[in-house]
Amino acid sequence: MFHIAVCDNDVVIHQQLQQYFSELSISSTFTFNISYFSSGEELIDYYEHGGAYSFHILLLDIEMNGINGIETAQRIRALPDRELQIIIMSSYPEYMIESFDVQTFHYMIKPLAYPQFENILKKVFHYIESSTQSFVVIKIDQEQIVLRTSDIISIVKIKHALSQNRIKVITTKEQYICSGTLADYLNRLGHPFMQIYRSVIINLEHVFRFSADTVIMTNHEQFPIGRSQSKNIKDAYARHVITQSKERGKSFCTVQHWSE
Template sequence: MFRVAICVDELHIYEQLKNHFTRLSSEYSYHYNIQFFKSGEELIHYYIEKGAFAFQILILDIEMDGINGLEVVNKIRFIPDHDVQIMFLSSHPKHVMDSFDVQTFQYLLKPIDYELFKINILKLCSFIQSSTNRYFTIKSEREHLVLRKTDVIAIVKVKHSLKQNKLTVITANQQYIINGTLSKYVNTLDATFMYITRSIIINLEHVRRFTSSSVIMSNNQEFPLSRSQAKKVKDLFTRYTM
C-alpha cells in the first residue's frame, strides 16, 4: 500500500483524484492509503507532528490560497524528506520549470485526464518499488505493502502455537502481521538491521538507549537483549553512530 497525501483547496479536484485512485486500484494490484489536506499549512503542520517520511507520494496544487504548492514542498524538503515523490497540479504550463527546483517527479494539468493520471501514477509506483536500497515490499494478511526501510523499527517473531512463521513488522505508526522468517528478512534488509535475540531484529537507526538487559527504541518500546548478542549489538551501534 502506498501512502498518498493530496493537498488541494478545491474539493472537486480532490474528489476527482480520489475517484481516479479507486478506479486504478480496481484495475491493478496497487492500493493507496489517501489523506486529504485542504491547505499547504495543514500539510506542513502534519509533517511537523509526524516527522519525515509520512508519505511516499504527494499530490499538490501549485496555485492555492495561502502558501502555494512550491513553497510547501520546499519546506518539506527542508524537514528533510528528500525521498517523497511529488506530483504537481496546475492550470498553467508556465509553472513546469519552477517545479524542477524541488525535484518534481510528475506534473499534471487540470482538468486531470484519467488515462494520463494512470500512466504517471503507475510510473511513479514502479519507481518507488524499484528503489531497492530505500524500500522493500511485504505481504500482510490482506495486501502487499511498500515500506521504507528506515521506517521499520523492529521485526519480531510471533510467539503463538497457531501462528507458525508469522512476524510483526513494527513502524512508528503501525504494526503489520506478515508471513515469513526472520532470516529471510534480515538478508533482505541492510547492515543496520540485526538480531538482538533469536526472535527479534531491530533497526540500529531507531535505538535510543540501552539498559543492562534491554534496548529502548525510538517508539519507547523496550526489547530484551540476549547476553550473547549484547556486546556485538552495542559495538555495532557505536560504530554506526560514529
C-alpha cells in the same frame, strides 16, 4: 496500502481525482488511502501537528491561494521529509524546471487526463515498492502495507505460531503480524538492520541504550543480545552513530555508553 495526499484549492480537481482513484483501484491491485487538502497552509498545519511522515505520495498543485505549491513542497522537504514522492500538477509547463528544486517525482499537466494519471501513479507505486532502502512492503492477508524502513523498530519471530514463518514487525506507530522469515527481511533491509538474537532483528537507528546483555529500544522494549555477538553488535552501533553524525556535518559526536 499507499497513503496519498492531494493538495489543490480547486474542489473540481478533488472530485476528478476521487473518480480517477476509484477507477485505478478497480483496474489494479494497488490499495490506497487518500487525504484531501485545499491549501498549502492546511497541509503544512497537518504536518506540524503530528502528521509528519503520514504520506507516501503527494499530488500538489502549484497555483494556489496563499503559499504556492513550490513553497509548500520546500517547507515539507525542510522538515525534513525526503522520502515523500511529490507529483506536481499544473496548467503551466514552464513551472517544470522550478519544480526540480524540490525533488519531484513527476509533473502532471492540467487538464488531467486519466491515462496520464494512471501511468504516473503506477510508476510511483512501482518505484516505492522497489525502493528497499526507504520502504518495505509487507503482506497481511490480501492487503499490502507500505512501511518506511526508518519507522521500523524491530522484527521478531513469533514463538509457538501455528505457522513457523510468522513474524511481528514493530514500528513507531503500530505492530503488524505477517508471514516471512527473519533471514528474508534481513536480506531485504540490510544496514542499519541487524540480527542480535536468533529471533530478533533491530533497527540500529532506534537503539536507546545497551546493557551487558540487553538492548533497549526507543519504544522501551528490551531484547536479549546473543553472547557471541555482543561486542560485534555494540561496535556496529558505534560505527553507525559516527557515520550518521558525519553525514549531518557534525565535527564531533557523542556515542551512547552502555554499562558492562
